[in-house]
Amino acid sequence: MKQRFYLNLAAAGALCLFASACAKKQVAVAPHTAAPVAAPAPDPAPAPAPVREFQREPQPVAAAPAPRYPDAATRARIDELLGHIQDAYFDYDRHTLRDDAVKTLAADSKELATILKQYPDYKLRVEGYCDERGSSEYNVALGEARAQAARTYLVTAGVNGDQLSTVSYGNEKQICNEHEESCWSKNRRVHIVAMK
Numbered sequence: 001m002k003q004r005f006y007l008n009l010a011a012a013g014a015l016c017l018f019a020s021a022c023a024k025k026q027v028a029v030a031p032h033t034a035a036p037v038a039a040p041a042p043d044p045a046p047a048p049a050p051v052r053e054f055q056r057e058p059q060p061v062a063a064a065p066a067p068r069y070p071d072a073a074t075r076a077r078i079d080e081l082l083g084h085i086q087d088a089y090f091d092y093d094r095h096t097l098r099d100d101a102v103k104t105l106a107a108d109s110k111e112l113a114t115i116l117k118q119y120p121d122y123k124l125r126v127e128g129y130c131d132e133r134g135s136s137e138y139n140v141a142l143g144e145a146r147a148q149a150a151r152t153y154l155v156t157a158g159v160n161g162d163q164l165s166t167v168s169y170g171n172e173k174q175i176c177n178e179h180e181e182s183c184w185s186k187n188r189r190v191h192i193v194a195m196k
Contacts, residue, residue, distance in 0.1 A: 068121040068122075069121045070115070070118070078112065078116075078122070078194060081108040082124075082193070085105060085108055085109060085192055087189040087190065087191050088100075088104045088190050089101055089186075092133075092188065093134075093142070095142060096149060101150075105150060105157070109153075109154055109157040110157060113154075113158030113160075116159055116160060117160065120163065122163065122194070123164070123194075123195040124159075124163060124192055124194055124195065125192070125194075125195050126147045126148075126150050126166045126167075126191075127143075127166075127191045127192070127193065128142075128143030128144055128146040128147030128190050129170070129172075129191065130143050130187065130188060131183075131184035131185075131188050132179070133171075133184065139168075139170035140168045141168070142170070143168030144167075146168075146188075147166035147190055149190075150190040151164050151166050154192075165195070171187070175187060
C-alpha cells in the first residue's frame, strides 16, 4: 500500500508537472502594435476657379447717326436766311466790308451758323462780283478778295469755315447792265448760295 501511495503520489506529481509545463507554454499572441499614426492631411488643393460662362454682353443699341445733310424743311429755312442776308455791297475798287455790308451779313448769320453746325455736309458758296470797269484778270482777283472778306466775317460769326467756299465771277454775271454808277454799285457785291 505504501507502494500504491507512492505511485499515486508520483502520478499526481507527474500530472502537476505536466500541467505546469503546459501552463508555461506561451500562447502566440499577436504583438501589440501602436495605433497607426495618421499621415498629415495634404494641404487642400485650391478650389478651381468657377467656370465662367461666356455670354455676350448686351451691346448698346447704337443711336442712329445724326444726319449730315438737312431735310427739306431745314433747307427751306436756310434758303430763307440766305434771302435775308442780302448781297453785301462794296465801294469802287475796294474789298473791305462797309458798315452796311456788315449789317447785312450779321442779320441772320448767327442762326445760320447754328443750323449749319448740325449738318457738316451742307456747304455754302460765297460769290464775289465786280462792275464792268477794269480788266477781266483784275476783276477776278478783286471779286475773290471780296468773297474772302465776306467768308472771313461769316467764320467769325460762327459758321464753320469748312462749309464755306469762295468763287469769283469778276465782271461776269452782271445784274445791271447800264453804264453808270447807280448800276455799277449794284454789281460790286458778294452773294451767298447753297451748294447743290
